[in-house]
Amino acid sequence: MTALALVRRRFKPPLRVSLHEYRRTFSSLGEAEEENSPKQKLHIPCDFEVDMSHPSYIIWGSNTSVGKTLVSTGLATSLLNSSQNLVYIKPVQTGFPQDSDSRYVYRKVTEIFRQRKPLNNIYASYYVDKTSPRAWELLPGSKGRSAEASSYHGLQGMKNVGAYEGQALEGSKKRLEALNLVCKTIYGWHEAVSPHLAASGERCVVEDCEILENLQNCLRQFSFDENNENRWSIIETAGGVASPGPSGTLQCDLYRPFRLPSILVGDGRLGGISGTISAYETLCIRGYDIDAVILADAGLSNEMYLSTYLHHRVPVFLLPKIPEDPNNTLLEWFSESHKIFSEVKDTLETSYVKRMNRLHEMPTKAKQLLWWPFTQHSLVREQYINLIDSRFGENFGVYKGKSHKDVNRESIVQQFDACASWWTQGPNAILQSELAKEVGYTIGRFGHVMYPENVYEPALRCAELLLEGVGKGWASRVYFSDNGSTAIEIALKMAFRKFAFDHGFISELYNGDLGKICPEFKVLALRGSYHGDTLGAMEAQAPSAYTGFFQQPWYSGRGLFLDPPSVFLHNKEWQLQVPDALMFLELKCPGLGTTCEALFSTKRDESTLAMLYCDYISQHLSRFSTLSPSKHVAALIIEPVIHAAGGMHMIDPLFQRVLVKECRKHRIPVIFDEVFTGFWRLGAQSAAELLGCVPDIACFAKLMTGGIVPLAATLATESIFGAFEGKSKLFALLHGHSYSGHAVGCAAAVKAIHWFRDAEMNQNICSNGSRLVELWDSKLVAELSAHSSVKRVIALGTLCALELQADESNTGYGSLSATSLVQKLRDDGVYLRPLGNVIYLMCGPATPPTVCSRLLQKLHKRLDEY
Numbered sequence: 001m002t003a004l005a006l007v008r009r010r011f012k013p014p015l016r017v018s019l020h021e022y023r024r025t026f027s028s029l030g031e032a033e034e035e036n037s038p039k040q041k042l043h044i045p046c047d048f049e050v051d052m053s054h055p056s057y058i059i060w061g062s063n064t065s066v067g068k069t070l071v072s073t074g075l076a077t078s079l080l081n082s083s084q085n086l087v088y089i090k091p092v093q094t095g096f097p098q099d100s101d102s103r104y105v106y107r108k109v110t111e112i113f114r115q116r117k118p119l120n121n122i123y124a125s126y127y128v129d130k131t132s133p134r135a136w137e138l139l140p141g142s143k144g145r146s147a148e149a150s151s152y153h154g155l156q157g158m159k160n161v162g163a164y165e166g167q168a169l170e171g172s173k174k175r176l177e178a179l180n181l182v183c184k185t186i187y188g189w190h191e192a193v194s195p196h197l198a199a200s201g202e203r204c205v206v207e208d209c210e211i212l213e214n215l216q217n218c219l220r221q222f223s224f225d226e227n228n229e230n231r232w233s234i235i236e237t238a239g240g241v242a243s244p245g246p247s248g249t250l251q252c253d254l255y256r257p258f259r260l261p262s263i264l265v266g267d268g269r270l271g272g273i274s275g276t277i278s279a280y281e282t283l284c285i286r287g288y289d290i291d292a293v294i295l296a297d298a299g300l301s302n303e304m305y306l307s308t309y310l311h312h313r314v315p316v317f318l319l320p321k322i323p324e325d326p327n328n329t330l331l332e333w334f335s336e337s338h339k340i341f342s343e344v345k346d347t348l349e350t351s352y353v354k355r356m357n358r359l360h361e362m363p364t365k366a367k368q369l370l371w372w373p374f375t376q377h378s379l380v381r382e383q384y385i386n387l388i389d390s391r392f393g394e395n396f397g398v399y400k401g402k403s404h405k406d407v408n409r410e411s412i413v414q415q416f417d418a419c420a421s422w423w424t425q426g427p428n429a430i431l432q433s434e435l436a437k438e439v440g441y442t443i444g445r446f447g448h449v450m451y452p453e454n455v456y457e458p459a460l461r462c463a464e465l466l467l468e469g470v471g472k473g474w475a476s477r478v479y480f481s482d483n484g485s486t487a488i489e490i491a492l493k494m495a496f497r498k499f500a501f502d503h504g505f506i507s508e509l510y511n512g513d514l515g516k517i518c519p520e521f522k523v524l525a526l527r528g529s530y531h532g533d534t535l536g537a538m539e540a541q542a543p544s545a546y547t548g549f550f551q552q553p554w555y556s557g558r559g560l561f562l563d564p565p566s567v568f569l570h571n572k573e574w575q576l577q578v579p580d581a582l583m584f585l586e587l588k589c590p591g592l593g594t595t596c597e598a599l600f601s602t603k604r605d606e607s608t609l610a611m612l613y614c615d616y617i618s619q620h621l622s623r624f625s626t627l628s629p630s631k632h633v634a635a636l637i638i639e640p641v642i643h644a645a646g647g648m649h650m651i652d653p654l655f656q657r658v659l660v661k662e663c664r665k666h667r668i669p670v671i672f673d674e675v676f677t678g679f680w681r682l683g684a685q686s687a688a689e690l691l692g693c694v695p696d697i698a699c700f701a702k703l704m705t706g707g708i709v710p711l712a713a714t715l716a717t718e719s720i721f722g723a724f725e726g727k728s729k730l731f732a733l734l735h736g737h738s739y740s741g742h743a744v745g746c747a748a749a750v751k752a753i754h755w756f757r758d759a760e761m762n763q764n765i766c767s768n769g770s771r772l773v774e775l776w777d778s779k780l781v782a783e784l785s786a787h788s789s790v791k792r793v794i795a796l797g798t799l800c801a802l803e804l805q806a807d808e809s810n811t812g813y814g815s816l817s818a819t820s821l822v823q824k825l826r827d828d829g830v831y832l833r834p835l836g837n838v839i840y841l842m843c844g845p846a847t848p849p850t851v852c853s854r855l856l857q858k859l860h861k862r863l864d865e866y
Helices: 003-010 026-031 068-081 101-115 133-137 146-150 195-201 208-221 272-284 302-309 331-369 429-445 457-468 484-502 505-511 535-539 602-606 608-627 653-665 687-691 718-722 743-757 778-785 819-827 849-865
Strands: 049-051 056-061 085-093 122-131 159-169 179-188 231-236 262-265 290-296 316-319 387-392 395-400 411-417 477-481 520-526 559-562 566-570 573-577 631-638 649-651 670-673 697-700 712-716 790-796 799-804 838-842
Touching: 049 208, 056 068, 056 272, 068 085, 068 101, 068 179, 068 231, 068 262, 068 316, 068 331, 085 101, 085 208, 101 122, 101 159, 101 179, 101 331, 122 133, 133 159, 179 208, 262 272, 272 290, 272 302, 290 302, 290 331, 302 316, 316 331, 331 387, 387 429, 429 743, 457 477, 457 712, 457 743, 477 484, 477 718, 484 505, 484 520, 484 535, 484 631, 484 670, 484 697, 484 712, 484 718, 559 608, 566 778, 602 608, 602 653, 608 631, 608 653, 631 653, 649 653, 649 790, 653 670, 653 687, 778 790, 778 799, 778 849, 799 849, 819 849, 838 849
Parallel strands: 056 231, 056 262, 085 179, 085 231, 122 179, 262 290, 290 316, 520 559, 520 631, 631 670, 670 697
Antiparallel strands: 049 411, 122 159, 387 395, 395 411, 477 712, 566 573, 566 649, 566 790, 697 712, 790 799, 799 838
């Protein structure tokens, strides 16, 4: 029996594609077809998946011509010698077909094993998927078809080539299972230049998402056994770490969705230390794990310096000097390097095992060690703990074990972060990378510095942007703190001082006329609002699940709390729901229509409903002052438009606008808690723009920094600031935090604020720059509102929320009625965190509306099964 017949008998063809279907030799290239698929913008589909059941590595170069393909070849030889199958993929190749790294690996490995027999029989194969028309014309077997190929030169698009060749290698121990070496080029261009130049010059630009999807398909395509055991995958990049891909995206950004562990091929030549360190840090700041650095000896001991610089965290391997003679077959060099490549293989295998062991133990350790907020641990089953390996833009990379969807493999799957990680997130993948660089620069420049009586660029520029943006036209001062709850505490202190100043309490205190009874200040707030977890902030909210004895035994509720009217979509119509306290006014609710734009119109201020709201508010203020003469409503605090933690209720904008006007009449300072609503969360830069009125004080956090690092700001008018001026330091606002105005947070905020409002960066900004386009498809939202399982829907800006129908005894924050629905959606690649029987989808200001539509469709599908 011949070696080829022997290997074919023991060879298991790749799953999902038969050898017969794929095998087309270079002589049959005339059957190739032009690729005319439409171009797509970069986004990562929720079914994107990285197989973790076997080691997969991506090989980077610190520059061009540092020997990436030699490393791939040596590692391939070592793996096959260790009875491992290997899939080697070159996603992007220029200089094709004269240069083909996958063909080199295929032919050089077979050449090495013909000189030195492997243990196993090996079937080696080489594939080419797509090329530019110019590269296709130059492929073997295309003779006589130049005219046909040249006709493609005026067209855009790649040609499907489907080329294949293969050969068998007989092993020394024929009874062992045959191995497979698969080498594949996905895209090839003729010009031997940077991929973005070749793609543009040959009019064959390939979008990032297409490259990623085809790369994923290739990794899935070649499966050698049911469990994918004894298999490795290697992806080799083109050029250097920061070399542009075909679309112009840097390759370190292009392949980031995979976040595969990395091998960095450094440079042993003069200047190589600098290039290698730059490449290393470029990968690190993007979140790659580098398991090995490899470089060829050039007699300069670069490896010793690099090892010291890296503090021996990453092993550095030195290969023998590469012969300069271009006619050298390098067979002797590969033989000399064999031991080094075996050590590299062992190191990578150890890293893979350590990573997988850590992933396996993390859920158990999390249950044992962590105390999660807002979580009843007895209700959390270990198999439902979400293990987040990384984040890329708006997607988590989540580890799933073999039981996930009954698939017998481990993987990293994509989950859209549909709760925006507690409403903080907004960056897409590009902004995430920009913020990482900005934060790294700022740490390098400032670290952390003292804030009071000092000024530095990030803090000053951030304050300028806040006053030019969300504070435009009313605010003149910015007070930095560290999170939304502390921003509220500061705002309350500001408001109380201003009220005391305006109503004579300060002068009475100076004159000693304040009397024996010290005045008691209260807030005016709305039931269902939520302003944070610190003790003072909790006092400014009505009794709720968050303030009960189990949570806050000190709570007394220092406020006058009004029941607000709310609006919502039900059965495709906007409806108004008034609280019981308003029923005595014999209120007749007019129809609100099918869109919410009219709800914000100031024309409603002259309506009968506005007068009834005014009477309702006035009566409560009057009754309070009569019954409690020593108590004073010293501040109004509201979450404008949306009560977030209270259940995603939309408060009638007219009611809140009337409430602000009434407080102005009584000289009560107005606080807007925009920790949730600010920075485009509701489709405008601030909710104050939607309401059509401004506060005296406003609090911002969360999206302000793009959610990358904590920072909060309390904005105030000049008159609020003036209430703290005096000759004594004791008259100043004595409140602060160790990290007030920290440079890192301020720098991130500057970057994020600029980004979100820049129409070139954020394509969701309307032409006038004041609003986001409609992100949630109105028809799909209307259909949701008419679903039998849905009680109400809110869709505004980046938020789409709905309340599920439930028995009265199973509603509110403690409800578990949404648990099964939430888990199914997580399995569908949509990460939700419910508020009892209220679930919500939340995207970022730059999320494509098409992504939002897919989220709605998945939700609707699961509701049909609910």
